[in-house]
Amino acid sequence: MSLSAVSLDALLTGRAVPFTRPGSLSAIAKEPRQTTLKVTALGLESDEQGDLRVHGGVEKAIHHYPREHYANWTAELGEHPLLSRPGAFGENFSSTGWTEADVCLGDRIRAGTALLEVSQGRMPCWKLNDRFEVTHMALRVQESGRTGWYYRVLEEGTVAAGATLELVERRHADWSLQRLSAVLFDKRIDTDTLRECLELPLPPNWRRTLSRRLENGAVEDWSSRLQGSPKN
Structure with missing residues (x-):
C-alpha cells in the first residue's frame, strides 16, 4: 500500500x-x-x-x-x-x-x-x-x-x-479510479479490457453498463444523464 x-x-x-x-x-x-x-x-x-x-x-x-x-x-x-x-x-x-x-x-x-x-x-x-x-x-x-x-x-x-x-x-492496486473511469467513459469498445473490468467487484450499475457494452458492441447514449430533460 x-x-x-x-x-x-x-x-x-x-x-x-x-x-x-x-x-x-x-x-x-x-x-x-x-x-x-x-x-x-x-x-x-x-x-x-x-x-x-x-x-x-x-x-x-x-x-x-x-x-x-x-x-x-x-x-x-x-x-x-x-x-x-x-x-x-x-x-x-x-x-x-x-x-x-x-x-x-x-x-x-x-x-x-x-x-x-x-x-x-x-x-x-x-x-x-x-x-x-x-x-x-x-x-x-x-x-x-x-x-x-x-x-x-x-x-x-x-x-x-x-x-x-x-x-x-x-x-x-492495478485499478485506480482514474483508470477505471477511463474505461467507463471511453467511446471505443475494447473487449479485452471490458472482460478484465468485469472480473472486478464492480457496483451493480457499472457491471450492467459494461456487460451491455460487451454484449452489444456499442457504447450507450449518455445524453439523458449529461443533459437531463429540458427546462420549462
Missing part, C-alpha cells in the same frame, strides 16, 4: 430541496458541519439525496471530492462563487492529497470510527450544468476525469471534520 493518510478538511451534508427544473429535487448544495456525525449504511447523519434512483443508497453512501481539483476548475472557468469553498460538487468529504489517480477500487478507508470502501467513481449528471450555470459542465467533469468517488459503509461509526482518513487495505 502506498496511499498516505490525509486529513478530512471539511465534512458536508445537505437537505433535498426543489431544484432548477420542474419536479426536480437536489441536495447538491452541501454545507459544512462542525459536529461529529453518525455514519450509517446509507451515509452521513442528516444528509439527503434528491433522486434516490441515481443518488445515494448503500453503493453511493458518501461522496468524496478532492479539494485540489478546485484550482484546475478555477483556471478553466475563471473565478466562480461556488469554487470559493468546499461543497461545489455536492461532496460530503473534502480533502487534499488524494485524487482519482491515487485511490483504487475497493480501497478500505478508516474515517473516524467508520470503515469505508471505495465503491465507484462518480458519473456526473446534468445537475452540475444547472448548479454552475455552465453549459456541458457535467460532460467537462466526465472528460476531465475529475469526478470524485463514492464509498459504501462496511462498519458504521462516527466522523468529524479534521479526522484522519487512512488506507487500511488495498485489494486492486
